[in-house]
Amino acid sequence: MIKLILVIVISFIIVLADPLFSIIPKLKIENKDKYNLGKKLFFDQNLSSSKSVACANCHIFELGGADGNRVSYGVYGKAGIINSPSIFNTKFNIAQDWVGECTTVKDRSKMAFLSKIEMAGDVKETLKYIKSNKSLNNLFQKVYNDFNGDNIFDAIAYYVEHLTTPNSRFDKFLQGDTKALNENEKKGYRLFKDYGCVSCHNGVNIGGNLYQKFGIFNKDEIKRDDNLGRYQITKKEYDKYVLKVPSLRNVSKTAPYMYNGRITKLKDVIKEMAKHQLGIDIPLKDILSIESFLKTLDGDIPND
Ligand code: HEC
Numbered sequence: 001m002i003k004l005i006l007v008i009v010i011s012f013i014i015v016l017a018d019p020l021f022s023i024i025p026k027l028k029i030e031n032k033d034k035y036n037l038g039k040k041l042f043f044d045q046n047l048s049s050s051k052s053v054a055c056a057n058c059h060i061f062e063l064g065g066a067d068g069n070r071v072s073y074g075v076y077g078k079a080g081i082i083n084s085p086s087i088f089n090t091k092f093n094i095a096q097d098w099v100g101e102c103t104t105v106k107d108r109s110k111m112a113f114l115s116k117i118e119m120a121g122d123v124k125e126t127l128k129y130i131k132s133n134k135s136l137n138n139l140f141q142k143v144y145n146d147f148n149g150d151n152i153f154d155a156i157a158y159y160v161e162h163l164t165t166p167n168s169r170f171d172k173f174l175q176g177d178t179k180a181l182n183e184n185e186k187k188g189y190r191l192f193k194d195y196g197c198v199s200c201h202n203g204v205n206i207g208g209n210l211y212q213k214f215g216i217f218n219k220d221e222i223k224r225d226d227n228l229g230r231y232q233i234t235k236k237e238y239d240k241y242v243l244k245v246p247s248l249r250n251v252s253k254t255a256p257y258m259y260n261g262r263i264t265k266l267k268d269v270i271k272e273m274a275k276h277q278l279g280i281d282i283p284l285k286d287i288l289s290i291e292s293f294l295k296t297l298d299g300d301i302p303n304d
Pocket residue numbers: 042053054055056057058059072073074075080082083084085086087090093095096097098099105108109110112113117118119156157160
């Protein structure tokens with residue numbers, strides 16, 4: 001009897017906790033100086049060779065941490081090759097890009113800084129610049145004892161890893177506030193699960209935790225470009241056109257969508273996902289309900 005009660009209680013807890021998803025935790029900033037140093041560097045255009053491109057140029061807070069362009073533009077207006085993903089909640093993703101070349105925020109920060117088409121930065125020059133700038137110099141000395149170039153990226157990564165967006169209406173709903181979503185949004189949530197979107201978009205970031213191929217169904221209708229996805233890293237045939245499944249947190253703000261920014265409207269993405277990832281056509285009213293659900297994933301944008 002006790003066992004039975006235990007099973008019922010545990011099942012109840014599991015159902016309540018909805019283990020497919022979890023909320024964005026509120027993170028405590030243990031080292032405020034390091035955070036402030038990382039923040040200053042993140043927004044500082046002097047880190048780039050042209051003195052005009054900061055990390056924040058391509059990761060704009062008001063645009064959900066993305067940049068609103070189909071592909072990003074770096075130093076001297078050079079066009080990149082891929083769409084900028086959100087800078088928010090990235091510490092919960094398995095990789096720090098679309099294909100899994102970088103797995104840590106620190107590595108990705110360094111890569112963006114060094115990339116000839118992003119910031120084309122120079123570590124020695126940047127250390128000189130930091131020394132010459134009173135407030136940066138003070139903070140750097142306080143946090144690190146030595147002027148090691150690697151610490152630039154250590155500080156930036158520390159800041160970025162604290163850029164989370166808690167308190168979305170969906171998270172409130174997950175925590176038991178049944179009124180946090182309206183009826184249409186709840187319907188969208190059910191459809192998101194029932195149609196199977198959830199098989200790829202789940203976990204704390206509603207995505208970001210696995211690699212999947214784009215274009216499993218209706219392949220003949222897909223116009224491929226020369227981006228071979230994760231194959232570029234692994235050279236394995238089965239990794240052709242495989243990408244990190246993107247997080248859907250704050251997705252209402254991060255248009256245009258997909259690795260190449262080819263779709264501008266969220267409802268068109270949902271239609272395409274159903275067609276090519278699930279092999280189904282879903283009616284417009286269901287698409288609109290799913291869209292309204294996705295909008296409930298907008299959380300608080302960091303503002304300190
Ligand atoms: C010129 C635009 C541009 C600049 C400048 C830039 N980024 Fe990015 N960022 C991107 C693009 C594009 C990607 C996706 C890269 C890929 O998939 O190959 C990205 C990916 C990321 C990611 C991984 C997000 C995810 O979950 O996939 C992080 C973290 C990141 N950038 C941090 C930074 C930091 C820190 C800086 C400054 C040192 C920076 N970026 C500068 C465009 C930029």
